[in-house]
Amino acid sequence: MQLEANKICFGYNRKESYLLNNISLTFKEGEKVAIVGPSGYGKSTLAKLLSGYLAPVKGRVLLDGKPLNPKGVCPVQLIYQHPEKAINPRFRMRQVLEEAKGLDLTILKKIGIEEEWLTRFPRELSGGELQRFCVARALLPEARFLIADEMSTMLDVITQAGLWNVVLEEVKRRNMGLIVITHNMHLATQVCDRIIDISAINGF
């Protein structure tokens, strides 16, 4: 399986020039790729385009040659920098997990989610704990690609290491593709096989 960005262009404002201009990238399953680059160059926007949260103005995002289906479970799952914004504050954590249908519940233990957290509200958990839920939820059976957009930026390094170790193991076991968006070069080299600098590929 492969995820492909085919000459995509995107801008938030019609009057200004494109933020992302004519970007073509290919990601294969089993591959771990880091996208690095300065802020304001559209790394997060690229993540949203690849996972179908935004539609490109020009060009297409293709999964195995077909465009992403806007309905149904998306095989490309995005994990966001701020877990507290990705979870409905009125849900209990059990409901949060139930949103991902067919979730393999053995992942909960591996990722370090404790049974008693399931009855709590999001505000009663810390950022690191919430992020575990977001990761668990993104790892539903249909997921083939995982995009981590500054997933561990707000966490302390110990929690960061713990979370990444689980993600790497799970991605390897299922032979998923992993795209890591980060500003931390140490993290990129530690986690990924290939590193792409967005400022080098934008606009050609």
Place this chain on the structure above:
Amino acid sequence: MNRRQKLLILTILITLIIVCTYLAGICISEEAIAVDFTNAKLKPSLHHLFGTDWLGRDLFARTMKGLSISITVGVVASAISAIIAVLIGIASAASSKVIDSIINWVIDLVMGVPHLILIILISFACGRGLKGLLIGIAVTHWTSLARLIRAEVLGLRTEHYIAVSRKLGKSNGFILIHHILPHMIPQFIVGLVLMFPHAILHEASVSFLGYGLSPEQPAIGIILSESMKYLSSGMWWLAFFPGLTLVSIVFLFDRLGDNLKSLIDPYSAQE
């Protein structure tokens, strides 16, 4: 005792007073407000708390019955109105731009016409009486709540967790029921309760003007308008007590809404 406990007790107390008033009005028999010329035009006393009118009817009993009707009208009309507001607010925010602008235009239109005139017209068109009045109040009071809910839904739709839910394969229906509607419940309840006083006052004023409930019903508006004729003959109590109790009930509903609002407000958790 902390602020929330005080508020909670106050809220329960107000609710109790309102419920008791309503039940008292229902339980008072027709005999209590029957015509009795031997006791006509009595001043307020222990036996007749609010005095009697020119036909000898006990004013206290009539006032309680009137309040009971007022509360019924207020609750039913506001409930219908609030439901209309939620449906229209969500429809407006969730559908296409064209429908959204049409709905906004209607909201402006309803807001632009003075409520009293609109209620009188609708009530008249529906053949006066309780039904006409209920419809009249219900179709005029939903606008501001609908706007509030529309804005809320528009804001909610851009939340990241809703986009995530969609990518996890959830349908629009699921998102509406699990993410959007529960979020609206506090707005709905507070909006509903704060609508009561308006509805009650409008009911009273339309009835006072003679376009609302029929004269046989002991509504506060009717009592007030009838007593106008007798004010000049020194029977001050005819207008004073029913007016005072009406204002009190309106005030209680208003406090109830405010209390609920600050109890539900998430920011009040941090103190």
Place this chain on the structure above:
Amino acid sequence: MNLNHIKSSTLLEIDNLSLSFQMYKGFVEQQQLEVISNLSVTVHSGEILAIVGSSGSGKSLLAHAILGILPENATIKGTLRYKDRILTSSYQEELRGEKLALVPQSVSYLDPLMKISGQVIGHKDKSKRKLALKNIFKRLELEEKTENMFPFQLSGGMARRVLVATAVIGDAELIIADEPTPGMQTDQALEALAIFRKLADEGKGIILITHDIDLALNFADNVAIFYAGTTLEITPPKDFLDGEHALRHPYSKALYRAMPQNGFTPLAGLQPYAGTITKGCPFAPRCAECMEQCKKEIPPMRKLRDGYVRCYYAT
């Protein structure tokens, strides 16, 4: 870069600070939630003190406590001294914006309806600050047209740099920077920190609150390791670069091992929640060297080599 050795005076002294909030638990019950406990740090002029800890561990609240801008439901215990004078709320008010400046954490601290130039200059010494503005904008790589923009027109990184500019434009003696760099390009972040470094070299004191250890290590004179509402260790950054053996507290060692460049090894267990902070050492449940004594009382801060540590067994 360590300037501890040059003659410097004590600016801010925090002694045994505890901070708790009164919150509703459930619907009507109230509880006290302790978020900072027994915290002691000292900031000298000419020093950058980095306070490193995970997000949500109460670091920002420390900044707000120093400035006296906590919400009403907060209770403070312990003493704060600024230049040997106890920081009362009236003294805080006098210093705030003059001698004490804050680089806030969130871009939402900018007034959305006010032009950038107005917000940076403020309402004191307008003419003097207007001149300084151009200079600071240039150093922070902000284009001149930024002055006339409104906050919504700025990118995240630009807004951060504007926030830095608001704090450094005056002649504050103590600058508290609360997560000043996320969203900036690496070179811009370095530039912003270089400005802080220069200000420190000119004799100002700087508290840099961050969760980014790498960044703190490059610029700070001292790094305070913040965990579960208190500081477990204060160390010169070179000990972090020298490796595990140079560090003092078991938690700092675990932090070192978990860094991506040093093995990426996680540690089992969780940081205790605010409100569940116990009498003993907060790290005890996750510590391999934990003894009975550690569970009973929190070890006092003691001097060890060039730094301080809260551990009975650290060597």
